[in-house]
Amino acid sequence: MREPPAVDPAVAVDTTTWSSDETGSHAIDRELERELVRAALFDGTAAPRIGRFAVGERLGAGASSVVYAAWDDRLARRVAVKIFVASAAAAHDHVQREARALAQLSHRNVVAVYEVGDWRGHAFIAMELISGTTLARWQASRRRSISEIVDAYLQAGRGLEAAHQAGLVHRDFKPANVMVAGDGRVVVTDFGLAGSVEATAEAGAPHASSPASGITTRAAIGTPAYVAPEQRRGATPHPSADIYSFSLALCEVLIGWHPMQRDEALWHTALLRAAPRRIYEAVCTGLARQPSARGHTMAPLLEALTAPPRRGWQRGALLALAGVATVTALVEIKQHLGVTTPASPVPPVPPQFSAPLLPTVLRKIDALLALPSQRDDVASTAALRALLLAPLPTELGCAWPAPLVGFALGDGVAVGLDGDGRVHACALDREEVSLVAGGARCVLAGPNGTIAVIDRDRHARVLRPTGEGWQAVGEREPELTLDIPPQARCPVEIEPEADGAVRGAALRGVKVTSRSGQISVIATPAEVRIFDGGGVELSARRLPDHRLYPLLDISHDGSRVLAAELHGQMRWWQASTGRWQEERLHFQAPSLRRARLSPSGTRALLLDYFGSLEVRTLGGGRVAWLTAGSITDAVFRDDDTVIASDADHRLWRWDLAAQRSGVAAIHDRAVWSVASNADIVASSDEGGTVIVSDRRRGTPLHVPLLAARPAAAIYRTLLDGDHLILAGDDGLRGWNWRTGAALPLADGRGIRVWDVEAAIAADGSRIYLAGGLARGALFLWNATGRTPAYLDPRPGVRVADVAASPDGKTAAMVDSAGRLLVIEIASQRLIAAIDAHPMSAARRVAFDPATSAIVTTGDDGCLRIWSFPDVASRPPVRITTGPVYALDVHDGHAITGSYDGSVTLVDLATGQIERRYAGHDSAVRTVQFRADGRWFVTGDNAGRACLWRIDADDCHTWLDGHRAGVLGATFADDGTIFTASDDATVRYWQPTYDLPNDAMLAELARHGARR
């Protein structure tokens, strides 16, 4: 009561006049009232009449008119008489014209107009008196079910449609202008009239008793406006304006608040949650700012309302997967495309899979093949292959005993609520359904298999599975009362925590603690703050002001924290670097509903309000996705398995293991090199950071590997047994990665080292030879320190590459002056100094044990093969390969990658080019043989990387997803490929080295190329 009156600053104090008579009522209104009192007081005085209608009870007043119930003597019926306050003659014509048009219109959902007239200079309309309430009051009086709302708005919409077809525009559609009769009939009233009169009166005939304009009054009393933006600017009314108003009103009633009151994204979310997607889409179209974008008829809206609410979430739509298929689907695709292939062993098509699956997949493929040729057809096919090889989900065997009305999916457990309030739980690992509780109003699933049951008294119990059944957890507070609004069915966003406490009501992600307890995160719409177990703040990240709580998740070990926003901005914090990274997801609307991290934190699943689910590796792009439109929730069971539920409360297991690729490490700066063995993968970046991860568990090893000084780049990472050696701006450094102990390599500060190779010293110990970039020097490092093995007397000469002979006794180096230097390591004696690439810089040097040769490349575009050890005495074999940047040698063969993108295989024994590989079109930065020499990997400056079979012309597997140049690549022993990229990410691939359907895909590719 004691609050200040609602005041809109836009309603400035009117200083022109205090003209309007008394507070807010109209002269004509008061006049009638006076006459009504007079009639009641004095017997001889007849009730006032408006035209032939005897005025009775006052029904209400709007901004521009007053409505009275009245009695029609002639036809002996009750009518409603609406008198317009404004009295301009022009308005009369307008009113009369519109009312006449309306009188012609006979529709169940449009108010019937009986008569139009003039009374004491005011226009009036006599119309059907509808006993009932306004739609505004109807929808405010109690919570209405979605079917009630849809029915009411469908009727109102039909009324509008009929009017539009008769050439009328309502101009002021709002719930207050729609009546709901006692028998449920919904009638649109106030057609076109209020708008026209107001507009004319304001524009043409200001006079002493004209009331404030409708808009001002509405704003003044705080009623949300429903008028379309162009209408507010005074544009000619068009049916699209009514479509806007209708959509706005519909959206408001569905979500419970006026969509324009808050951030635009919020109503998208709320509406998606409240209504089927078809209605959402129709409302979105109807609320377009551009009138032309809204369409010209009510038909799409009515169609969306006509469909049964659940129709949009089709049963089995989960299977209609875009880009997710099996070999079976491939065959069907092939048939669709008219490609015939030799018979391949194909399992029979399960009938329920093929029908809904195929059209969607085909559409997706068509879209892919129709891509503009930024990426050529080969790449499209590679993408297609990746899509088609992704796995299908399979249904889990949780058999619910009764149809469910509520459902929640936690990790390890799915809980369902049936119509009788019984709670059933299905353990995801055993697929067993058990009865947990009765009398529940809603259920929630929490971590570690816990569930929360909220009963009809709004008491919440958190239960945990035990051997004997379900037990309440949280000893101090086994039951707590949540502040849940009585109307809310279920506070869907609260989640029980492992200790039994229930997180704050109806907000998402306010505080989350990792399973290990090492990390806790507190989020507000403005920022995310991360604390360690001791409460020390580790990081605080400000968020753009969307007034939304971010979705939060922490990996089990606390190594990563994910904070995603509705708009699709995804940020993650990495404990190993202490830094944040972010990525923008592309949704058709701000619609992110769930964001969860996998147990190791390397992958995230993202579910939107459209029911589409995707799994991404953090920083590494999409692993797989389902655009089924039916997924309601999803959790990780482990890094490779996702459990998803659909709108029918069915559960699906999605095994991602078949698609093995992802992100191994995320850096802050460009990653120059990566190395791996069976146990670990180590990568280092130009900011001086090294990340070493356990390959089996995927978790970072906390080795204190930090650059000696900030931003000292590391160019080369060498894994030599237990030794991890880094070459960079601050010299050589090394650790034993198993123990974490630093190697006694002497301080190399001040010497920039470009490359490092392992060799064997005379005493049999390991020795590392490094090429100094700053000075033309070859340095040898051993356990006691560094010795300059060779110092080039010429200033400005830099060592480009070093190599050690297979026996470890000889070193070779090439420098920027184009020279090849061969040095005996033990004696540090210079064996040869040859002007190998005259007049240009040399780039690479390598030993080939098979042919006993040294291979050098240079910017002169030639590859030279020198016989070893008699380097100086025999002239080299010269092959023109183009200026080679990248070189690798294996068993008598060399692979070169050059600046122009050409990749060449050279037979070192014959000195001939054996094969050229087409695919790269920018500088190839790295080439690397697999240990068996049958495969190699390349990476170029444009971010393309490829796995090649040495005997095939075309790329075997494109390693897509790099957002910047690929600077390094390496094979692990098991065939896993790691790439280091300028986009600060280390990715891994576990490609299928032999595919049964290569031939088919090749044909598909050719077909695509013909399109």
Added chain:
Amino acid sequence: MRALSTLDYMSRKSFGEHGHRCDEDLLVSWRQGDAVAGEVLFDRHYDTVRRFFRNKVPAAVTRDLVQETFLACVEAAERFRHRSTFRTYLLGIAHHVMIDHLRATPRRAGRELDVGEVILGDLGPIGEDVIAAKRERRLLLRALRDLRFPLQVVLELRYWESMSDPEIAEVLEEPLGTVKTRLRAGRLALEARIAELSGSPEELRSTLDSLQRWASRVRTAALPGKIRGRDARTAGG
């Protein structure tokens, strides 16, 4: 084309010689059954009575209370002898009608309603019509309704009906001193309430600086019945 005002219609309507008679005579005639005399009285004082109720009860109730007041003034005409003017008499009745209405209003927890303490603003909104389009007027009306009922009444009689202290005392049947005290207390309370309600310091300053001027201006501008009211008083006096 300008709308014909109420006054236009009134002047067109013929009341014969009744139009020149004073309120007292008309009342006597009305009591004797002359409905036309009653209508003249009704027309002369309708606005005053309506104004009395308008900021106190919802629109739908106003009509009933106005009607009740006019009926009561015929029935209780003996009491008129002690009054100086018909207007104070009529407003006195309106005051009683208002108090009766308040007492009949359902009360919370069975407590007896204390008319001296009741705040009309606490009883609920009085309908959409009261939400004035003009911000300053909304502020004043709201502030008045947030005062204790007796203070609201004296202030409205002072500002809207331009009544002197003795006239107000007569309407309320209270001692003159009480009325003066209430006027003083009412002004202070009104200023305080406006200060609470007003949005900006400027608005507050300008409002407080000229509260009385402002209030009377509101009345002058807002109530076209004033001229006729003065005429009627002149005729009656």
